[in-house]
Amino acid sequence: MSFLEYAPAPESKSILHLKKDYGLFIDGDFRDGHGTPFTTISPADESPIARIANANTADVDTAVAAARRAYDKTWSRMSGADRGKYLFRIARLVQERSRELAVAESLDNGKPIKESRDVDVPLVAAWFFYYAGWADKLDHAGLGPSPRALGVAAQVIPWNFPLLMLAWKIAPALAAGNTVVLKPAETTPLSALVFAEILQQADLPAGVVNIITGAGDTGSALVNHPDVDKVAFTGSTAVGRAIARSTAGTGKKITLELGGKAANIVFDDAPMDQAIEGIVNGIFFNQGHVCCAGSRLLVQENIHDEVIDRLKQRLSTLRMGDPLDKNTDIGAINSKAQLERIRALSEVGEQEGATRWSADCEIPAKGFWFAPTIFTNVETSHRIAREEIFGPVLSVLTFRTPAEAIAKANNTPYGLSAGIWSDKGSRILGVADRLKAGVVWANTFNRFDPASPFGGYKESGYGREGGRHGLGAYLQSGWSDALPASRSPRPSRAIRPSTKAKPAEKAVRAASKGAAS
Amino acid sequence: MTIEQSVALAPAARAIQLIGTDLTEKSLKLHLDGLSGVDAVGLEARAAGLATRSIKTTSKAWALDTIIRLIDLTTLEGADTPGKVQSLVAKAMNPDPSDPTTPRVAAVCVYGDMVADAVAALGSAHAAGGPTGINVAAVATAFPSGRASLAVKLADTRDAVAAGADEIDMVIDRGAFLSGRYGVVFEQIVAVKEACRRDDGSMAHLKVILETGELNTYDNVRKASWLAILAGADFIKTSTGKVQPAATLPVTLLMLQVVNDWNRLTGEKIGVKPAGGIRSSKDAIRYLVTVAETVGEEWLHPHLFRFGASSLLNDVLLQRQKLKTGHYSGPDYVTID
The missing domain is CATH 3.40.309.10 (Aldehyde Dehydrogenase; Chain A, domain 2)
Incomplete structure (x- = not known):
């Protein structure tokens, strides 16, 4: 016999409490979607894993409205230290349920369990721990005293590192005081939905994070939603270009992490x-x-x-x-x-x-x-x-x-x-x-650390994720507003005049956009 | 400085073939300094990656038996006596009295003056370099420090060979190596190799101990490995077991990479022996994985890979019993030697 044909050593799937159907995670609860549900499969053998709800534009509206409500009523009024407590709690729960998350990730994505177990999931926890520490130290984020959150962040992530990209997006957004609507990739929604269970377990206030599943049209409806203040996208350069085009002139802040040929x-x-x-x-x-x-x-x-x-x-x-x-x-x-x-x-x-x-x-x-x-x-x-x-x-x-x-x-x-x-x-x-x-x-490659900013030149996108720079992508200077965001939530966009932003605020946005490009 | 006599010595043939007949301290140094560097972070990351392999069921059973076959069961104490050596040999011949299918170890490893006792205790089980039975390995050359004149080291070696040692585990002169006198280290290995020659012209196997814990850097380990191979080593061995750290997985991986390079270059196969500090089956299995995935499975044979260990054997036996019976016994269900 050949020693190198190691006997099978499969990680058990029993740790994963799979449901047959997964709904949309909106306002703290799972609920049915109004689009046609789809089935996510294991790419290793094409077997179905679970039925996943599909969010249509009405669901996107509901999710964004929930995020707006949570931003206005809860999250933007909460102290940084308290936001940090939630993030620390999420990080610890990710560690506690790491095997389950790794199995979900490998099952749905096809990546080897040793990578999801030794790289993806530990980095996910690291990302939440890192940004948990930032939540009450935003004065040091490089934007002057009392920087303010942006509001509701629309986040669309790819299928290659489903859970890690979720962490890269959600952790800094929440630390900075934003609320989130996140759409995982169509082929890899599973780990994000297990993560939604973790959010429930962590008692995160309803609506602070909403996770909606669907295909490209769901993502497009989300990033183009008028009540969204920030768009963060990781994926192909073609889609990134379309997002840049459709969000241009809307005042939305945008971060794109696109392709590469390193x-x-x-x-x-x-x-x-x-x-x-x-x-x-x-x-x-x-x-x-x-x-x-x-x-x-x-x-x-x-x-x-x-x-x-x-x-x-x-x-x-x-x-x-x-x-x-x-x-x-x-x-x-x-x-x-x-x-x-x-x-x-x-x-x-x-x-x-x-x-x-x-x-x-x-x-x-x-x-x-x-x-x-x-x-x-x-x-x-x-x-x-x-x-x-x-x-x-x-x-x-x-x-x-x-x-x-x-x-x-x-x-x-x-x-x-x-x-x-x-x-x-x-x-x-x-x-x-x-x-x-x-x-x-x-003398190394593909090493990631939450303290290190990550992002591209040229067609690889703009903005940085990770580190202090990644935090800055979810903040605006406090100078343009006399009162810090924590005590003065901005009124909901829905009840605002169509100009959307106050003139002063718009100027700041334009300046920051100019600096970024 | 010209290494004059070494040109004439057969064991230096490798160096002559690779570097040329004008073998000098300078040409040797140029060659060793031209070797590719080692990135410590990358080497350790690779070793850690190999250590995550999950070896289960049938693979584990095979691995445990293979580990036993690769062990140089060792006693290197100032307090060693003929009685202690006899006990060690008995254990080597019959590791687990409760299970006659248990394989035997590759060799017993003792101090030079204990060789005769080991040979006598082995009796007909003495392999004497043959394919079956157990070899006797002796540490020599003023082990473990190596701090003696060349004449003393050679006498030490000849004594052990004459007493019936099949394998000689020599130490390099780390002082000479660290002060950059590669020629001295080279010459001594060549001379000890020559001292391994028996009256009938056959030679005892030479294992060259680098004492990697004293060489300190991975770059040094790579250079010393090349130096030992060039000078005629049959095996390169990590440590005496008397210096910490002794064998580590990254160091062994590095030495296996050198052996792999040598094999690619010449087609010749050099053995590797990690020694000291490998106490558990789990650890030993990681070494087997590292060997198989670095140089290939054909190295998992006693003539190309050994473990220098004393307490490892009993842990392997416990694991072996567990695999057979489904439950753990305890330390009193394996024999002490």
């Missing part, structure tokens, strides 16, 4: 074994469904062959299969549509003349799967070197000098992240300074 630069003096690990982690972590994935490997020409050789050896040890098995390294592709996109772009890669190599994995009969793949002989003009594939596909390019590496790394419409591998500190600092990317990792 360069992972390996110099010939890199710590080789760790660089190989970093390349693997950069592109094959979470099946490559990572906006900041290191999908373009830029390797110094003199070590190209060795790197590729070692990379292939390492990829051959990756274990693809049941996402709930604790030894699985590569899980399922999240949806059929995404699998088709990955396949199509890979075929384009071959047609354009790049050399394809895929790890020899046994592909399960059911579900959506794609073997870890690397393309060599990729030129900067190839589509696989320019477009975001959002899958376990690595494009390898070479460079000769640091200057060429920097030029090639920056030669993309995106600018979310980048990686540098070198044993030489001065080179790392010098190159990092010249990379146009929101996050630059040195």
Whole structure:
């Protein structure tokens, strides 16, 4: 027998108390939606998990109204210290129910349980703990004394890190004093609905967080709702562009975290074994469904062959299969549509003349799967070197000098992240300074921390999430209003004249928008 | 400084092949300094990742038996006596009297002056380097400090080989290594390797102990691993067990990576032996996973991987009994040696 064919070690699903039907979480309770419900499936075997309510525009109105009510009556009147208490409580409950959340996430998303267990869920708790600490310290957020919340935040999140993206959105919004309507992705609503149960358990006042499920039209109705003050979106650049267009001139504050085509630069003096690990982690972590994935490997020409050789050896040890098995390294592709996109772009890669190599994995009969793949002989003009594939596909390019590496790394419409591998500190600092990317990792990749701001240049979006900067995205300066928000909630938009914002406030918004762009 | 006599010595053939016939302190240093660096954070993260593998049921049963087969059952005390060695050997031959299917360990590891007692106690079970039975390994070269003249170290080695040791566990001169005198370290390993030669021309297996706890940095461990392999080591071994930290998973992973690099370069297979501090089955299984996923399963054989351990065996036996019977017994249901 082969030791490496480890006996199955599946995480038990029994910890997850699945309901057959999940409603919309509005005003503190689950309720039916008025759209046609849909079924969420496990991408690993296409089996149905649960029926999910679908929010139509009336449901969106109800949710936004609930959030507005909670903002006016409760949340904006509460002291920062008390808001912090709720956030700490949520963080602890996330830790207590971490196994359940990890199972829900892996089941619905297809990512390996070891990633949801060791990365996603611990980071979710960390995010709530971090922003819980900020709730009573907003004077130090960099916006002057007594900054004010924005109001109701509409948040639309993607399917690649369903629960983590929820935490990135909800934690800073609540800490800053906003209320939230959040829409998880159509294919991955489950963990957000389990999280809604946690909110009930935490006794979070009704309406402070509302979670509505549905497809793109639900999201569109939400971000375009007239009573929304802030829009935060993570997802594709195409949708981000549409949101930017439709919210322009409405006075809504907006944060967009979009696509990427990150360069992972390996110099010939890199710590080789760790660089190989970093390349693997950069592109094959979470099946490559990572906006900041290191999908373009830029390797110094003199070590190209060795790197590729070692990379292939390492990829051959990756274990693809049941996402709930604790030894699985590569899980399922999240949806059929995404699998088709990955396949199509890979075929384009071959047609354009790049050399394809895929790890020899046994592909399960059911579900959506794609073997870890690397393309060599990729030129900067190839589509696989320019477009975001959002899958376990690595494009390898070479460079000769640091200057060429920097030029090639920056030669993309995106600018979310980048990686540098070198044993030489001065080179790392010098190159990092010249990379146009929101996050630059040195001798590591795909590491996240709630204290570190995250966001992109160019078509990768604007605004930052995480850290003090992420908090600022949900605040406005207190100078434009004599009274701090905690004692003077703004009147509901619904009863306001159509100009919506007071002139002074509008000017502040315009200025902050100008500064952001 | 030219390493003159080493050019003529067969064990240095590897170095000559790789670096050239004009083997000098300088060429050796250039080679070692040219090795890729080690990023400590990344290495430790990889080791931690490997440690999360979940080894259950049939895989666990296989792993537990394999661990026993890979153990160098060790006693290295100033208080060692022929009686203690006899007891150790008895345990090595029959680890679990309640279960005759229990495999035997790979070797017993003792001080040089105890080799004859170990050989006598083993009797017909002495493998003497053969495929079945149990080997006798001796620590040598002024173990554990290595602070003695080369002449003394060589005499120590020859004594043990003459007494019937099948394997020699030598220590490198860490002082020479840390002061940058790689040539001295190299020469001593070459000379000890030569001292492993028996009258009939065959050679005792040489394990080279790097004492990674004293080398302190991962970069040093990588250099010392290369140095030992170039000088003719059959095995590279982490520690004496007398210095803390002894074997750690990241250090062992790093040494396995060097062994993997050497195999890619030459096709030759070098063994690895973590020693000291591995006390639980859970820990030992993590090492098996690390070996299998770094150099491959073929390394999970006594001629390419060993555990230097004393208390590990009894924990493995307890786990083995648990797997068979479904319940834990207790420390009184395994024998002390």
